[in-house]
Amino acid sequence: MADALKLRVETRDPAKNKGTGTRVSRRLRKAGRVPGVIYGHKQDVVPITLSNTDVDAMIKAANHLAELDLGGKTETVLIRDVQWDHLGKAILHVDFARVNIEELIETEVNLDYRGTAEGVADGGVxxxxxxxxxxxxxxxxxxxxxxxxxxxxxxxQGLHVRDLVLPPGVVVDADPDILLVHVVLRTSGDEATEAGAESGSQPEVIKPERKEKDKAD
Structure with a gap:
C-alpha cells in the first residue's frame, strides 16, 4: 500500500475568476497555483487551488491516494484526472474524487519489472x-x-497475469492468460543491426575504373 500523499490546498471562488478555463489556469499558474476540484460521495463540488510544487510532487510520485488539507478539514481523495496543455508540459486542472479508505475502487497501477532475466545472458532479449x-x-x-x-x-519463457504476486486485498481485472513479459532469442538481424550501429560503418564507395586511354596518358 502506498502512503497517502498529503497536500495543502485552498478553496477558491470560481465567480471571481473571469475568463476561460485556460486563461484562469494560466493566471493561477503565474501565481504559483493550479486549479482543481473535489467531488463525489453526494457532497458539494469544492473548487480548490494547490501549489505548483505540490502538483509536481504528486505527478512524480505517481500516487493515487491523497489527503487534502483544507485549512483544518481533511479530505481523503483519489487523483482522478489531470489536464495538461497542448504541449503536455503545464498542468491546467486536477480532479480529485472523495473516497473512503475501506471502499472498493478500480484504478490503474504500473508494473515495476525488477531483476535481470537469466535468458539475457544466453543471448535473449x-x-x-x-x-x-x-x-x-x-x-x-x-x-x-x-x-x-x-x-x-x-x-x-514469460510471465502472465496469473503469475503475479499480489498484495492482500488486490485483484487484477484482466484475463489471467495475458502475457506481461517474456524473453525472446536475439535474431541475427538484430545482432547485425547493433553491430553496424556500434561500428558506425559506412557503405563502401566503389570508384569507377579508369579507361585505358587514361592509363596511357
Whole structure:
C-alpha cells in the first residue's frame, strides 16, 4: 500500500475568476497555483487551488491516494484526472474524487519489472509487453506499483497475469492468460543491426575504373 500523499490546498471562488478555463489556469499558474476540484460521495463540488510544487510532487510520485488539507478539514481523495496543455508540459486542472479508505475502487497501477532475466545472458532479449493493469481493491490498499520479478526467466519463457504476486486485498481485472513479459532469442538481424550501429560503418564507395586511354596518358 502506498502512503497517502498529503497536500495543502485552498478553496477558491470560481465567480471571481473571469475568463476561460485556460486563461484562469494560466493566471493561477503565474501565481504559483493550479486549479482543481473535489467531488463525489453526494457532497458539494469544492473548487480548490494547490501549489505548483505540490502538483509536481504528486505527478512524480505517481500516487493515487491523497489527503487534502483544507485549512483544518481533511479530505481523503483519489487523483482522478489531470489536464495538461497542448504541449503536455503545464498542468491546467486536477480532479480529485472523495473516497473512503475501506471502499472498493478500480484504478490503474504500473508494473515495476525488477531483476535481470537469466535468458539475457544466453543471448535473449527481455520484452515488456504490458506496462500497467487495472486493479480492484480498497482505496486504502492501492499499491504504488505491482512488482514483477523477471530474474528466473530463460529464453522462450514469460510471465502472465496469473503469475503475479499480489498484495492482500488486490485483484487484477484482466484475463489471467495475458502475457506481461517474456524473453525472446536475439535474431541475427538484430545482432547485425547493433553491430553496424556500434561500428558506425559506412557503405563502401566503389570508384569507377579508369579507361585505358587514361592509363596511357
Amino acid at each position: 527481455l520484452e515488456q509487453i504490458v506496462h500497467n493493469l487495472t486493479v480492484k481493491c480498497p482505496a486504502g490498499a492501492i499499491p504504488s506499483t505491482l512488482k514483477v520479478d523477471v530474474t528466473g526467466l530463460k529464453v522462450d
